[in-house]
Amino acid sequence: MAGMNSPATVGKTRSSGLPGSARFSPRRRRQISQAVQYTLFVAVALTLVLVADWERVQRGFFDGTSAASMFPELITVAMKNTVIFTITGYVLGFALGLVVALMRLSSAAPNRIVALVFIEVFRGLPALLVFILIGFGLPIAFPGFSLPFGIYGTVALALGLVAAAYLAETFRAGIQAVPRGQMEAARSLGMSYSRAMVTIVVPQAIRIVIPPLTNELILLFKDSSLVFALGLTAATTELTKLGRDVSIEFATSTPLLLAGATYLVITVPLGYAVRRLEARQAKERR
Amino acid sequence: MSAAGDGSGRMVEIRGLSKSFGDLEVLSGIDVTVEAGEVVCVIGPSGSGKSTLLRCVNMLEVPTAGSVHVSGVELTHRDVDIDAARRMIGMVFQQFNLFGHLSVMDNVTIAQRRVLRRTKGEAERIGRENLAKVGVAEKESSYPPQLSGGQQQRVAIARALSMNPEVMLFDEPTSALDPELVGDVLGAMRQLAEEGMTMLVVTHEMQFAREVADRVLFMDEGMLVEQGPPSQVIADPRHERTRTFLARVLNPTHAGE
Ligand SMILES: Nc1ncnc2c1ncn2[C@@H]1O[C@H](COP(=O)(O)OP(=O)(O)OP(=O)(O)O)[C@@H](O)[C@H]1O
Ligand SMILES: [Mg+2]
Numbered sequence: 001m002a003g004m005n006s007p008a009t010v011g012k013t014r015s016s017g018l019p020g021s022a023r024f025s026p027r028r029r030r031q032i033s034q035a036v037q038y039t040l041f042v043a044v045a046l047t048l049v050l051v052a053d054w055e056r057v058q059r060g061f062f063d064g065t066s067a068a069s070m071f072p073e074l075i076t077v078a079m080k081n082t083v084i085f086t087i088t089g090y091v092l093g094f095a096l097g098l099v100v101a102l103m104r105l106s107s108a109a110p111n112r113i114v115a116l117v118f119i120e121v122f123r124g125l126p127a128l129l130v131f132i133l134i135g136f137g138l139p140i141a142f143p144g145f146s147l148p149f150g151i152y153g154t155v156a157l158a159l160g161l162v163a164a165a166y167l168a169e170t171f172r173a174g175i176q177a178v179p180r181g182q183m184e185a186a187r188s189l190g191m192s193y194s195r196a197m198v199t200i201v202v203p204q205a206i207r208i209v210i211p212p213l214t215n216e217l218i219l220l221f222k223d224s225s226l227v228f229a230l231g232l233t234a235a236t237t238e239l240t241k242l243g244r245d246v247s248i249e250f251a252t253s254t255p256l257l258l259a260g261a262t263y264l265v266i267t268v269p270l271g272y273a274v275r276r277l278e279a280r281q282a283k284e285r286r
Numbered sequence: 287m288s289a290a291g292d293g294s295g296r297m298v299e300i301r302g303l304s305k306s307f308g309d310l311e312v313l314s315g316i317d318v319t320v321e322a323g324e325v326v327c328v329i330g331p332s333g334s335g336k337s338t339l340l341r342c343v344n345m346l347e348v349p350t351a352g353s354v355h356v357s358g359v360e361l362t363h364r365d366v367d368i369d370a371a372r373r374m375i376g377m378v379f380q381q382f383n384l385f386g387h388l389s390v391m392d393n394v395t396i397a398q399r400r401v402l403r404r405t406k407g408e409a410e411r412i413g414r415e416n417l418a419k420v421g422v423a424e425k426e427s428s429y430p431p432q433l434s435g436g437q438q439q440r441v442a443i444a445r446a447l448s449m450n451p452e453v454m455l456f457d458e459p460t461s462a463l464d465p466e467l468v469g470d471v472l473g474a475m476r477q478l479a480e481e482g483m484t485m486l487v488v489t490h491e492m493q494f495a496r497e498v499a500d501r502v503l504f505m506d507e508g509m510l511v512e513q514g515p516p517s518q519v520i521a522d523p524r525h526e527r528t529r530t531f532l533a534r535v536l537n538p539t540h541a542g543e
Contacts, residue, residue: 179381179383181379181381181383182383182385182386184346184379184383185377185379185383185384185385185442186385186397187346187369187372188344188346188372188375188376188377188446189372189373189397189401189445189446189449190369190370190372190373190397190401190402190449191369191397191400191401192369195400195401199396199400200385200396203387204385204386204387207387
């Protein structure tokens with residue numbers, strides 16, 4: 001062990017070696033600390049189990065009738081719509097975010113300023129507010145103008161704008177992480193700046209930021225629930241809205257729990273994929 | 287051995303070249319001419335401006351003053367099509383700079399296809415030819431991280447050659463290599479020189495400079511201190527600064543410092 005020779009350590013070692021000493025060895029101390037933690041955990045769990053009114057818990061969270069009534073709409077309509085909202089928003093946000101990131105790194109000041117303002121605005125505004133602005137503000141400001149695909153177009157745009165602001169910063173970090181020599185080699189072969197960016201730098205940048213890009217996708221799945229602010233029909237309902245509606249109808253929380261579980265069915269594997277990718281990148285970097 | 291002075295004229299002409307980074311003047315009034323077919327080696331201590339000089343030849347660094355002509359085109363002219371001009375200048379970097387996301391074959395074909403608009407078949411034929419020439423033909427489907435440094439650098443040479451450049455710039459192409467891999471890369475460069483390629487080479491390999499260079503330039507503190515055939519600059523330098531530098535580089539007791 002390092003520092004064995006320092007007087008303080010020697011003193012400590014000696015006193016803990018004495019029979020009947022109040023001090024414990026580090027290993028012993030760790031064992032005691034763990035034992036205390038487990039005891040506390042079990043105590044809390046037991047208290048919860050004893051205090052809870054199990055009949056009410058079952059009615060509230062594990063109610064078969066309301067759960068059964070959610071099928072097959074939970075999957076065929078709600079989950080499908082949540083996925084559509086999220087994917088279209090993400091695709092739009094991906095493309096827009098990439099453009100904004102390139103503008104942010106542009107040598108032309110107007111490009112940089114526009115990009116910066118965009119990022120600050122859509123990163124700073126609550127997503128809910130963006131939804132309302134796009135859903136109700138746009139039609140009022142531009143009468144007669146309507147986004148294609150009805151609610152789907154509105155959601156894609158709103159989610160896309162929110163995602164683009166975050167994704168732009170992610171892309172920018174990725175582009176800056178690509179060694180400068182890549183751009184220089186491409187330019188020395190006669191490629192223009194934009195050609196080199198598109199064929200050489202951006203593909204490598206995206207590889208670098210795949211984990212945060214996937215995290216953004218997970219976040220967007222959750223943000224897609226904000227579409228409730230726009231008012232949804234039975235055909236355009238999504239997970240949170242369906243869970244809430246059925247939950248009110250049956251006066252039980254079970255549908256919410258089921259809707260929540262459905263989100264997790266999508267997001268947990270994605271999170272697992274992110275961790276795998278990160279581990280692989282960490283290994284490659286070594 | 288070289289085609290210098292065969293009437294095909296000046297390939298690279300650098301006049302009054304200066305370059306400053308902020309207040310730091312890195313190059314001050316450099317004049318260099320490289321004839322077609324000539325091999326010119328640039329030597330000098332670290333920080334003397336060798337890389338900057340080379341990078342000014344293809345405008346990776348924009349000179350503060352002076353002019354650069356390559357094959358009759360003035361690269362320092364403000365209306366020059368720099369992308370077109372760079373096609374005639376191949377560059378090989380100390381750190382290879384292979385495109386990490388592309389296979390060896392894609393590395394040597396991507397610029398041919400996107401810049402020269404060659405067909406896939408033609409680009410691959412030319413790429414394969416150049417990979418074979420530098421001795422890495424069997425690696426065409428590998429990815430850069432799977433290759434040794436020496437192999438990567440030879441792929442980088444093949445990549446530059448596949449654009450049919452009129453002149454090749456090398457910036458310390460063997461400095462990042464393990465000693466046992468240096469020979470393969472220098473061998474490829476030597477062969478290129480024998481074929482008559484015009485080359486401007488920054489290097490610390492004195493043996494290579496002595497045997498392959500038509501002319502050696504010694505730079506120190508952003509100035510061209512002396513130039514001439516290797517038999518003179520390396521074997522019998524006129525200037526004290528050149529002598530001090532060579533003593534340090536050639537003296538084995540100081541090697542590995
Ligand atoms: N982009 C830059 N910004 C600021 N200073 C720079 C830049 N590039 C080079 N320099 C400085 O210019 C000087 C010359 O650099 P250069 O790389 O040309 O030297 P070199 O002769 O190639 O050295 P070495 O043998 O170490 O490669 C150095 O002092 C360096 O710090
Ligand atoms: Mg250098």
